[in-house]
Amino acid sequence: MRVVKLFSFLISRLGKAVLVVLGVVVINFLLIHLAPGDPAAVMAGEAGATDPKYIEELRQQFGLDKPVLHQLWIYMEGILRLDFGYSYRNGLPVLDLILDRLPATLLLMVCAFVFSLITGVTLGVLAAKSRFSNRRKWIDNVIMVGALIIYAAPLFWLALLAIVLFSVMLDWLPAFGMESIGANLTGMARVWDIATHLVLPTVTLGCFFMAVYARLTRASMLEVIGMDFVNTARAKGVPSSQIIRRHVLRNALLPVVTFAGIQLGQMAGGAVLTETVFSWPGIGRLMFDALMQRDYQLLLGVFLMTSVIVVLFNLLTDLFYQIIDPRIELGA
Known part of the structure; x- marks a missing residue:
């Protein structure tokens, strides 16, 4: 059935x-x-x-x-x-142009999404847990203030700041492109080269959404913490860590997953600016070039592919609900 x-x-x-x-x-x-x-x-x-x-x-x-x-x-x-x-x-x-650039964009979006979701939820849990335990409330204050600052910072400013700090001043990470030009790397050496080029675009694109997930997770968990079944578990002497993990977090994740599905569309739009700043060879950069060149056919193709990606991600979000809470009925 x-x-x-x-x-x-x-x-x-x-x-x-x-x-x-x-x-x-x-x-x-x-x-x-x-x-x-x-x-x-x-x-x-x-x-x-x-x-x-x-x-x-x-x-x-x-x-x-x-x-x-x-x-x-x-x-x-x-x-x-x-x-x-x-x-x-x-x-x-x-279609050939889009399929040639699509893997780079999907790689950037998936990495940024995973980074923002895992980091944001983790920070939100830490903030709510510190508030729940009535100890080390300064952790909650630091996380929320930091999330607010990152949320208010423009995406292009974060990108330029990351380039200046980590590429120009510290020389830790490459600033532009997807891999080193002319290196002709193969195997794990090429994978590592792409990974180092991926760090700055991923963190830049994911920081905004990370701040949103952190604040949303904290708010959802604090709301669930005040419910009767949580108070009952505390009265029975269940450890706080077990209450957070088994009772609070699972119920609090539902609005986070809902918002994550919606945010994927905005992430596709943010990839355009990120790919332009970091010269990332994805469909976002392709769309920008097509707009400047008045290449209508290419521009329409990129819009179509982006809309398909967003719709598919939203469908996957609905299916993911069942993993988090099987009690949710599948509606038409």
């Missing part, structure tokens, strides 16, 4: 996910084509040609001379065939 409910839930959510992605595709397509600027004029200007006839030929070549709704229909047909279009600025299919 449980398997049937799970299967029905997955089918329902996947159907809704498809509708959401299609809606995002339509809205992004219309918004981009309503934005000022003509890609044909930009490319003609970069080629040194200002002849109106040449610009018109470019518009016909790229299909920009057709009505917007006709262009949308053609694009939607291509999406259903997994054809994201062709990037004339890069001379490659859009």
Whole structure:
């Protein structure tokens, strides 16, 4: 029975996910084509040609001379065939460009997510535990003040500060790129090289969300601590560490997981700035370049891939609820 409910839930959510992605595709397509600027004029200007006839030929070549709704229909047909279009600025299919950059972005997002969630929850537990035990309350104050400072700091400022401190002054970590250029490393040497390049972008992108998870975990745990079943456990003489681990933390994690699923979408947006500052070769940097070059097809492809990633992560979040608390019923 449980398997049937799970299967029905997955089918329902996947159907809704498809509708959401299609809606995002339509809205992004219309918004981009309503934005000022003509890609044909930009490319003609970069080629040194200002002849109106040449610009018109470019518009016909790229299909920009057709009505917007006709262009949308053609694009939607291509999406259903997994054809994201062709990037004339890069001379490659859009899907090939995205798939080439996608692993770097997923690596950065997953590492930043894991870092922010584990670190944030750990700090939140320490803060709540110090408040719960009525000892060492200064730990709670230090963690909350530090989380507030990190939360208020702009992402680009944290990135630049990390580069100046850990790369320029201390020379501990590389500042730019995904791996050392021209090193031609293989095996574990290449893995270590990528790992060292990954540290600064991961910490920078994850710090903001780490502060959010720390404050949310602390607030959730303090709310659960005041409930009757926790007071009963304390009255029975159950050790504080066991109460925190078995009773408080498990119930307090539910709002954290909910918020984490929502924050993944913001993390995908924050990856754009992080990848630009650190020259990380992901789809965020690809999207920035496509925006500057008026490469509409590539820009739409990146938006589509980002929306698919966010929807899938949200689906995984719903499934993760069952691991934390199997009592939650799967809804349609």
